[in-house]
Amino acid sequence: MSSGSSVRYEKLRTTDNYDEQDSEQENLEAEAEEVTVFISQTLGQQHKVRRRRSVTCVRLSVALLLLGLALGFVICEWHGCLSEENDPGGHTAAPGHSGMGPKQKGHSRHHDDEDHREGEDHDHHGNSGSHEHQHPNGLYHHxxxxxxxxxxxxxxxxxxxxxxxxxxxxxxxxxxxxxxxxxxxxxxxxxxxxxxxxxxxxxxxxxxxxxxxxxxxxxxxxxxxxxxxxxxxxxxxxxxxxxxxxxxxxxxxFDVDQVLAAALTSNREKILQSNLCDLFCDGNDTTKVLGSRVxxxxxxxxxxxxxxxxxxxxxxxxxxxxxxxxxxxxxxxxxxxxxxxxxxxxxxxxxxxxxxxxxxxxxxxxxxxxxxxxxxxxxxxxxxxxxxxxxxxxxxxxxxxxxxxxxxxxxxxxxxxxxxxxxxxxxxxxxxxxxxxxxxxxxxxxxxxxxxxxxxxxxxxxxxxxxxxxxxxxxxxxxxxxxxxxxxxxxxxxxxxxxxxxxxxxxxxxxxxxxxxxxxxxxxxxxxxxxxxxxxxxxxxxxxxxxxxxxxxxxxxxxxxxxxxxxxxxxxxxxxxxxxxxxxxxxxxxxxxxxxxxxxxxxxxxxxxxxx
CATH class of the missing domain: 3.60.20.40 (Gamma-glutamyltranspeptidase, small (S) subunit)
Structure with missing residues (x-):
């Protein structure tokens, strides 16, 4: 019931000649009759109620639809139908040899805050058609x-x-x-x-x-x-x-990365004086630099x-x-x-x-x-x-x-x-x-x-x-x-x-x-x-x-x-x-x-x- 509305309970009169003599009889019959409840509201308030009911129905329908889709994806992924070659994202490795294969110790795909104290951001990303998680702080699942x-x-x-x-x-x-x-x-x-x-x-x-x-x-x-x-x-x-x-x-x-580039720079003279120059020189007595191809x-x-x-x-x-x-x-x-x-x-x-x-x-x-x-x-x-x-x-x-x-x-x-x-x-x-x-x-x-x-x-x-x-x-x-x-x-x-x-x-x-x-x-x-x-x-x-x-x-x-x-x-x-x-x-x-x-x-x- 919306705030501000009033409620009255009335018995409808059946004739225009209603008098007090009839009231006692009607009171005796009241228990057996249906009581009609009138809620006094303005037309604007009634419109708001109807609109709220409509929005609620829409929201409920959308929620049920999303829940159905989520359950569908979970069931489909569980059976491997979303991944390549029926392997769900590579999350399940081959059985271990000498105990060295990845073991799933009751690991759930849903993680609480405790699981991510060292990696709060837990974004999803695709990799080779798989459903994986990205861990920016060096944490991974398997x-x-x-x-x-x-x-x-x-x-x-x-x-x-x-x-x-x-x-x-x-x-x-x-x-x-x-x-x-x-x-x-x-x-x-x-x-x-x-x-x-x-x-x-x-x-x-x-x-x-x-x-x-x-x-x-x-x-x-x-x-x-x-x-x-x-x-x-x-x-x-x-x-x-x-x-x-x-x-x-x-x-x-491959491209010379920062580590190799630093080594080439600090050892330039020794490289130029050896046949290492065949791999690491660009000509004109210069060694390759960051981003060069080797x-x-x-x-x-x-x-x-x-x-x-x-x-x-x-x-x-x-x-x-x-x-x-x-x-x-x-x-x-x-x-x-x-x-x-x-x-x-x-x-x-x-x-x-x-x-x-x-x-x-x-x-x-x-x-x-x-x-x-x-x-x-x-x-x-x-x-x-x-x-x-x-x-x-x-x-x-x-x-x-x-x-x-x-x-x-x-x-x-x-x-x-x-x-x-x-x-x-x-x-x-x-x-x-x-x-x-x-x-x-x-x-x-x-x-x-x-x-x-x-x-x-x-x-x-x-x-x-x-x-x-x-x-x-x-x-x-x-x-x-x-x-x-x-x-x-x-x-x-x-x-x-x-x-x-x-x-x-x-x-x-x-x-x-x-x-x-x-x-x-x-x-x-x-x-x-x-x-x-x-x-x-x-x-x-x-x-x-x-x-x-x-x-x-x-x-x-x-x-x-x-x-x-x-x-x-x-x-x-x-x-x-x-x-x-x-x-x-x-x-x-x-x-x-x-x-x-x-x-x-x-x-x-x-x-x-x-x-x-």
Missing amino acids: GVVITDSTVCSGIGRRILEEGGNVVDAGLASLLCLGVVHPHATGVGGVFSAIHYNSTSRTHKAMRSVSHGALSAAYGIPAALQGVKQLHTLFGRCEWEKLFSGAVKLAKDG TNQKLAELLQFVSLNGSHFPESLALKLAEDLPLTERRGFVENVQQCRVEIDDPLIVEKEEYAVYGATSPLSSGIISDVLGKAGEQNLSPWNNADLKRSAYAYIRLLTAGRLIYNSSLAKENQSVEDLLALNPVGSHIGVLDGSGNVLIISSSLNSPFGSKRLLPSSGVILSNVNLNPADNVLLWSCPLIVKLKHNDGDNDDDDDDDDGVLAVGVTGGLSAPFVAAQIIMSKVRGGKSAQDSVTGPLLHLETGSSGSLSGCVSAVSNRSDVYRLLLEREGRLEGVGRCSDSTLALILQGHAGHVGAYGAPAAGAHADGY
Whole structure:
């Protein structure tokens, strides 16, 4: 009833001669008669009521229609009729091999706010006719790949979508990086990796190395031999499929990205003085720049050959690579290439009450990580907290002091000096892959220094590394692929289906500071309770040489004009701001959270996540 209307209840008179004598009789009959109710309203009010009723009916009809359409789409998608080849958007991968396929842990297509604390915007977008979600902050449903190349991250993601596991995706991304970032990795290099299998709950550390006598001018290629062994042991998809993306890029060409452009600029003179100019020069003694096109037809042919001859390629690969070497070097080179293999170990760096760290690192790097984490625990050093800048600055200076002592002590035990290690100028690329089941692979790959030996093999398009030290201990010295297993404090045990939500993957490569930075990322996430993203992108201390060969400090992710930098400078006396650190450290972190997987990295130019 509308407000302002009046109601009266009347009995209609049947004759004009109505009198009081009839009233008593009518009262007796009232219970048996129908009472008519008159609502007194104006004509305008009656019109409004009718219009409101009409609008309500229309709204109800539209709502029912939309509900019917929504239910239709849900039923249709459930039965797979909206996707290609009856696969709903690639959301359901092939059954897992060794437990490494994406697992849907009761995951619903409807997500609450808890699911998106690290990615509030949850927009829909189409991909190959599928119904997917876009996560701008690095969160995905089923799997994620992060590398220092947008193209290579995309290649790894497609392998996951098409039924490959984390090992397949990681190896395909590694082959891609060897094409688009030839200054840091490739067929001529080596790699280390850490793998976690969520089904068997096992960690495996892997390193591709050669134990043969090495040349003083170049290192022995070990990457492809390692790729083959890992795929044989842990891979799922077809061998040839791993190479398709890399072959296409090498054959058709790729655009120089920001990472490669910076390497070309900083190594211009060395490139001009070597046959690397055949690939990376535009003429007139100028190296290619950002956006320039690079093709490597010979490398495309080599990769294609290997992809079609997986059963016996190590022998033929060695002969192919040796074609461009002097006759006196060929025999030893071939023998060393054929002896390359992957060393697989059960890793454990450090175990604490709250967590355990597993890694494929050198003994020296493992010791530094363990000692830094131990010292931080002893001194109760907290990660950076913007709510208490002074306390944070004091903690960081204490951490820097501890880092100096740990490095100097560790290097003295190995009879090595800071100057010798800095002379290596190590660079590398890294790959991180995490699927919805909690399976993880982190790979760090390197030619040692930028463009390795600066020696291009014309017949194969391969750049040889300058790994002329013992690769088991030194080449991968500052390469830190790590897995951190968080221990539950609520009584959960290893039989809990959600136990893999406590797995973090951390990768840091390149530069003297890699193990120091890796320890800080773990400390921020485990002890500081920071998000995965904040742990890797927040202020991090790096080490560099100061006066008289001593170690000085550098802090990343801050501005020279910030309060953070000012407070650190007041206490330390010499610190460099963001972008000024002398090392080339790249860092990444992956974590499963609330039914999603996420990946983040720093610096931004070296961190490109792609998932589905």
